[in-house]
Amino acid sequence: MLPSERAREKRNAELDAASQPWTKEVDRAARVRLGALGDSLVIDEYSVTHVLKRRAGTYVEAYRLFSHLTTLSLADLIDVIAAVPLVDELYSGTTEEWISGVNQIFRQHRIGYKFVDDELIPFEDDELMQNVIEPTLGLLIGEKFREARASYKEALEEIADGKPGDAMTDAGRALQQTFQALGCEGKMLGPLLRDAKQKGLLGNIDAPLTEGIEKLYNWASANRNELSDAHNSADLLVEDGWLMIHVVGALIQRLAAGTPRQAQPEGQDR
Numbered sequence: 207m208l209p210s211e212r213a214r215e216k217r218n219a220e221l222d223a224a225s226q227p228w229t230k231e232v233d234r235a236a237r238v239r240l241g242a243l244g245d246s247l248v249i250d251e252y253s254v255t256h257v258l259k260r261r262a263g264t265y266v267e268a269y270r271l272f273s274h275l276t277t278l279s280l281a282d283l284i285d286v287i288a289a290v291p292l293v294d295e296l297y298s299g300t301t302e303e304w305i306s307g308v309n310q311i312f313r314q315h316r317i318g319y320k321f322v323d324d325e326l327i328p329f330e331d332d333e334l335m336q337n338v339i340e341p342t343l344g345l346l347i348g349e350k351f352r353e354a355r356a357s358y359k360e361a362l363e364e365i366a367d368g369k370p371g372d373a374m375t376d377a378g379r380a381l382q383q384t385f386q387a388l389g390c391e392g393k394m395l396g397p398l399l400r401d402a403k404q405k406g407l408l409g410n411i412d413a414p415l416t417e418g419i420e421k422l423y424n425w426a427s428a429n430r431n432e433l434s435d436a437h438n439s440a441d442l443l444v445e446d447g448w449l450m451i452h453v454v455g456a457l458i459q460r461l462a463a464g465t466p467r468q469a470q471p472e473g474q475d476r
Contacts, residue, residue, distance in 0.1 A: 210235075211314075218316050227330045228318035230366070232283055236315040237275045240287065243307040244272030247300050249290060257289040258282075284319065288326040323347075327359070328366035330448050342455040345462035346384075354383035354458070361451050370447030377447075377454040378423035384458050395420050407461060415457065422450055 232240075244251075251271035258264040266282055267274070275283060287308055291301045305321040312319055318329050322340055329335040339362070346355035361376035378395055385398040388407060392398040399416045402408045408416060 214314065218314075221316060228316045228332060230280075230318050230328065232280060232317055233315060234276055236311055236317060237278075237283065239311045240308065241272040241275040243304065243311070244275075244290075247303055247307075249300060249304070250293060253293040254286060254289050257292050258285055261289070261292070284326065287319075291321070291324040325359070327362055329362075334452055338452050338455040338459070342458050342462075345459055350387050351384065351462060354380045354387060357383055358451075358455070358458070361447075361454075365444065365447045365451065368444065370442045370444050373447035374423065374442070374450040375427055377450045378419070378427075381419065381423075381454045381458060384461055388461060395423055402461075415453070419450075419453060419457070422446075422453075 249272070252268045254271060255266050255268040258266055262285055264282060264285055266278065266286060271286070275286070278286065290304045301324065305324065308326075309321055311317075313332070316332075319326050320329060320335060320340075321327070322343055327335075327339065327343070329339055342358060343355060345351070346358065357376050357380035361373045361380060364370075364373035364376055382395050382398055385392075385402050385407075388402075388405075390398045390401040390405060390407070392401055399408065399420060403412075403416075
């Protein structure tokens, strides 16, 4: 192990011990390592930049692309990384090697992005990413949960853009769509929660959790739609958005996995 690697591991361990969130910045050392990975896999740089032009309307110089990752803006760099699995002309096995290599580099540099199902997903805490976000997206695969999965991913994208209010409402919508996919009736979260309880998807023990989610969702919606003076509305924090994403994700996991509760008699709320 190189002295710099040992120093990085020590620094990461100290940050983990202090429960510090992972960074969204990609330092120079990580950029150099990503460039070396791209060069070693002989990825068609022109195809990558074509994906960026077609999908994002972004122009990035293709010539020696991976040798110049240190000069890209953070937004363009993240797009380049995410674009590689979308290139149709990659050699067999290249996508898997790229995803594995990127995830390893980001993990070793405590960078809060990770490939999940060929898509680059932002996150705040690696343990929560492994225990909540990845399993949630994994369970929402298939046509039945297609809308819920899309909304949950939108919540992750909004939080990455620094929009916690939008992230919270997207997460709440993902939960609504999960209930609807499971046959619950209602157009709003409250009625869906009550119908889920009647159908045995939720039990009495879940009441504090579901009431908290509904209140958090309503609070986020009210803040997002607030048109009066900013002094009269509470400021939503990124931490609020992550809280909603993690709590909703944990509940969706249980629902999508089909873990039943005892059905409640009609008219019985508690």
